[in-house]
Amino acid sequence: MHVFNSIYPDVPLRDVTMTEQVFESLRKRPDDIVLTDGPSGKSMTAAAFIDQVQRLAGGLAQQGFGKGDVLAILAPNMPDFCVVFHAITYAGGTITTLNPSYTAPEITHQLKDSGAKALFTVPALCNAAEAAISGTSVEDLFVVGEDSYTDLFGTALTAQISVDLDHDTVVLPYSSGTTGLPKGVMLSHRNMVVNVDQSISALDFQPGEVTAAFLPFFHIYGLNVLMNTHLTGGGGLVTMPRFDLEMFLRISQDHKARRMWIAPPVALALAKHPMVDDYDLSALELVFCAAAPLGAALSEAVADRLKCRCVQGYGMTELAPVSHAVPVGTTRHGAAGISAPNTLCRIVDIETGDDLGADGEGELWIKGPQVMLGYLNNPTSTAETITQDGWLRTGDIAKIGADGFMTITDRLKELIKYKGFQVAPAELEAVLVGMDGVTDAAVIGSPDPEAGELPIAYIVATEDGPSDAAIRAHFSDNLASYKQLHRIERVSEIPKSASGKILRRLLRDQLVQQSH
Missing domain, CATH: 3.30.300.30 (ANL, C-terminal domain)
Structure with a gap:
């Protein structure tokens, strides 16, 4: 077996839940503004966030929700999304995140498959939510901003409800379905916590970073790399309910963003849209692109226009999500980076199953503490994806150079x-x-x-x-x-x-x- 090791020292596996990890950081800076609603400008301090999470968690516990219960959220990016998310996890529950653009039948499928008992949503999505819950296990519909939501806040829950960090599912996002129907990805507290620590280390996250958060929180990239990493790492977020280039550029300018977190479609806009020239982005040091391959030419075009580094990372929902990133101070256009701390890789020949060495091209296999528990209600897909000794078959074709840099060449099934x-x-x-x-x-x-x-x-x-x-x-x-x-x-x-x-x-x- 040929294994590629990370150049980074391992990060410790800390015995804390996801919300305890976030609270550790926030308690050190109670007066810092950590969440701002982009459209309205309404903001929330670290102390206010902790208070709201604990009171909502207390209300959930008083309503009988707790360990083992799945609750769902159908909402765009907004500060209340973060409150609901961490209140559920603090109360010991599992949260499944839904795409706000889903139709009622798509919502129904996920609610049924996940076994959700309650659904949080916003007024604009009430009609779809109400139509979707019929025939599911959902008994309660809570609407942010209305009495059903505000009345839920109760006596503060001052301690995390006990959970099994390694085996209890805390987050249940659904894979994007690019090569098939979406599957529930079971992620533990351990998966999520260690990946935030891996990301802070590998991505050179610095305290004080504020960014425009348009990448959806229902997706693992927005959820763990933006929301949890910024809250844990000493940063802040200005939430955007959807991508709007003007708002994105204005927030980046006004908050002197050091970093942009983007996906390839936004890279195209940054490279080619004339509006970009109307904003002062001189504080920008790094554009980080993930979620899909970014060609070297487009990466170079973004870097040249914005006068900063443009780098890629790699990950997937099943990895909570980060496994690779281009190191600090390095630019390698077209490459997805080197493996994060605690992360082992193999390149396996898709025809023979043999391990390949440096520069060999085959399927990328990954092993580390961020690898998911498995797919919900789908043991067959789980067995096809994770080997008995814990290697996750990514389904992506890649090669790793002698210097450890990994490049994705394509999706195996594509x-x-x-x-x-x-x-x-x-x-x-x-x-x-x-x-x-x-x-x-x-x-x-x-x-x-x-x-x-x-x-x-x-x-x-x-x-x-x-x-x-x-x-x-x-x-x-x-x-x-x-x-x-x-x-x-x-x-x-x-x-x-x-x-x-x-x-x-x-x-x-x-x-x-x-x-x-």
Whole structure:
């Protein structure tokens, strides 16, 4: 077995819950503003946050909610999201986070699968929430800002309800479903706590960092890397209910943000949108991009325009989520970084199952204390993803250099097989968005009886963007013959999850419908 070790010293495995970890930091700075609602400007100090969490947790306990109970939240990013989240975990419960853009049937599926007993939401989503809870285990609907929510606050719970840090599920997010239906990912307090500590170490998080938090808290990237890392690491958040470029830039300017946390679609805007020039972003040192591959050309374009470093990280919901990041003071465009503390990696040949050494290309396997407990109600998928000795098969194709830098080349299940050659969609997409006038792109394989699959591209382009002929000529000049596009479709937008991943299955579904 060839194992790649982290260059970082291990972080200690601390025997605290997720909320105890956050409280440890907040009690040292009670008067600091830690949460601000972007649209209204309403803010909350560390002391006020602790008070609200403890009183809401006390109210939940008085209502009979506690250890083993699953409660759900359907809400956009807002300070109250953070309060609800930590009140549930402090009361010993499990929280499942729902995408606010879900339809009622999608909400119902997650509520049923998770076994949620209560649902927190906001007035704007009440209709969908009320329609969704019928036929589920949900008995109580609490609406933030209304009496059902405010009346829930009770006598403060002054101590964490006892839980098993290693075996109790505390967070139950659902995977994005880029290659299948969403699955409940069971994460323990240990998973979440250690990954915050790993992230603070690997990502050079510094006290005082304030950032615009648009990455959704219902997704693990926004939840643990933004919300919990900033609260634990001495920082603050200005929440945004959805991404709005003007608000994002204004918050970054006004709060002198040292760092931006983004996904690739925002990188495109930062590199190409004229509005960026209207804001003073001189305090910016780092743009950190994750959730999907970021091509080297686009990464360089962001760095050049903003006069800062632009780096990638890698992770997944099943890893709580961080496993890799580009180290402090280093720039490696196109690379996903080196492994975080306590994190071991292997590269496994997808044909033979053999371990590969430096620069070998195969499936990335990861082992560490951040690896999930498994998939809820899905032992088959759990066994397919986690080996008996604890290695998580990521499903991503990668290679690790002799210096420890890992580069993702593509998703295993998204590889296009063209006449026996493996074509990586991410590589072709990086070439496309690197062209002037192309603002977004996605590449999938179209079934073909002779070739197996043909690479086809969906692109979003400006009016003065390149013609199909110009794109084909550019590909001919830059990529091997088997990587050429066999069809180019122009669309108004690329379907993506809230975390920025391309939903290729939706494009494949469109192909099937068009063929009938």
